Amino acid sequence: MWDASKCDLCGDCLVNCRYVDYDKDRAVTELKLLMDGKEADILNSCITCISCNDYCPTGADPSNLIFKMQEKVGTCPIVVTAKPFIDMMTKGLEEEGKPAELIPGDPEKPVLSFDSFEFSQFPEGTLESALFKGMTVVRGMQYFSLVGAVHMGAESFSERYARKVIDRLASLGKDIVYIHNEGYTLAHLKAAELGVPVPFKYTHLFEYLRDYLKDHSDSITKLGKKVAFQANCATRWLHEQETWLDEIFQLVGVERPQRHYEGINALCCTGPIVFSNKKLAVDIQVKNVRDAIDSGADAMITICPICNAVLKRPTSQLGLPKIFITDLCRMAIGEIPWPEN
Ligand code: SF4
Ligand code: SF4
Incomplete structure (x- = not known):
């Protein structure tokens, strides 16, 4: 989450952004505009790659400031193009869209969450693989990772819906394995930032695969x-x-x-x-x-x-x-x- 108190206006975030060509003065000017809640060129050029967080030496989270402002301004190309997707996701999160899908598995095995992705967006045979045998599987807009909405001008989704999504997963009464790292990011980072409790054990896909491979060496x-x-x-x-x-x-x-x-x-x-x-x-x-x-x-x-x-x-x-x-x-x-x- 953007933390202005950590920003010393060094400009490194935007000087290093490979999608614009700013010198330090220009970078600082852009940041000051954003910090004042004003429009800035970077809002139209930013492709939401999140790299500037890695360029920032103080952990101020500059990408979050940009994403908040992209949503506020609302006229940047990625926000305008993504509007139909955001409308669809809002419906799903408000339980006005298609119902969620749940394939029940063995009671003692965890749930594999596909977040909002369709099963068909994963390689053929994924669900039938021994890797995930016996797991309960769930997907639907109701389980959207939310953090990915920053790519569509909807940074506020995390704040608006984190509790709902986490509570829906909690209601399954099982441990959760996230097949996509954005779902894990919601549980592991965003929920904590927003003060939303996560009352279940959750695992990143990589941890799950690593442990599976160790157990089946x-x-x-x-x-x-x-x-x-x-x-x-x-x-x-x-x-x-x-x-x-x-x-x-x-x-x-x-x-x-x-x-x-x-x-x-x-x-x-x-x-x-x-x-x-x-x-x-x-x-x-x-x-x-x-x-x-x-x-x-x-x-x-x-x-x-x-x-x-x-x-x-x-x-x-x-x-x-x-x-x-x-x-x-x-x-x-x-x-x-x-x-x-
Ligand atoms: S998130 Fe935007 S501003 Fe930051 S590095 Fe990526 S494109 Fe540049
Ligand atoms: S957000 Fe980080 S990298 Fe960007 S100007 Fe502030 S301190 Fe420097």
């Missing part, structure tokens, strides 16, 4: 591949997941090649701007996939259905297999083969 055949990682934007809120991913890679016998666009330099998948700025989106996608290929990667893994969908065309055009993280684990336990080029 006899069924793993090491893949012996180099795999580039497409970090989705929520990784900027959850740096600990990098360690969990490294553990998964080690367990399945995968090496992460050194990339230019990695860690703090990682590129946005461009999901937030595919409709509002297609040219920029395509430029970034190509740069990203070429960088993965140049690093010697045999494939790229994605961990978010939006990144997975957006990167389908460029990875296929440039000849780099794209694998969802759960499928990478399924390959290691022999459920599915390594993709053919």
Whole structure:
């Protein structure tokens, strides 16, 4: 959450933003306008990648200030383009849309939450995989992660609906495994910031997969591949997941090649701007996939259905297999083969 008391107006956040070309003076001017609640150029240029939080040395959370102002101003391209989605999500959260879907599982096993994603947005066979056998599965707009609404000009969703979403998950009476890291971010970070209690045990997908692989190490055949990682934007809120991913890679016998666009330099998948700025989106996608290929990667893994969908065309055009993280684990336990080029 934006904390003005931590901001010393160093300008690093916006000087380092790769989607604008500001010097320090310009960056500071932009920030001062935002802090005064006024319109600023960055609101139209920001693609909501959340990287500036990593550039900020004081933890002031500058992206949150930008997202709040994008919502307040309401005329930025990503906000205008996303309006129909936000209307649909509001209906769902208010229980006026389609009912939630729940597939019951073994009473002693946890719930796998798909947040608001459709099951079909995940690779074929995900629900049938031994990885998730016997788990209760739930999805629907009622379980929206909320934190992802910052990509659509609805930063206030977290504050408005966090308690409702957490209470709905709590009413299932089980531990929750989040298949998408934004749901985990809501439970782990946002709920605490907003003072919303989370009365259930929750687990990040990476932790769950790591533990599953450790418990089933006899069924793993090491893949012996180099795999580039497409970090989705929520990784900027959850740096600990990098360690969990490294553990998964080690367990399945995968090496992460050194990339230019990695860690703090990682590129946005461009999901937030595919409709509002297609040219920029395509430029970034190509740069990203070429960088993965140049690093010697045999494939790229994605961990978010939006990144997975957006990167389908460029990875296929440039000849780099794209694998969802759960499928990478399924390959290691022999459920599915390594993709053919
Ligand atoms: S969120 Fe990303 S695009 Fe927006 S200002 Fe920060 S670094 Fe730039
Ligand atoms: S938000 Fe952080 S990086 Fe940006 S000006 Fe303030 S202290 Fe510097």
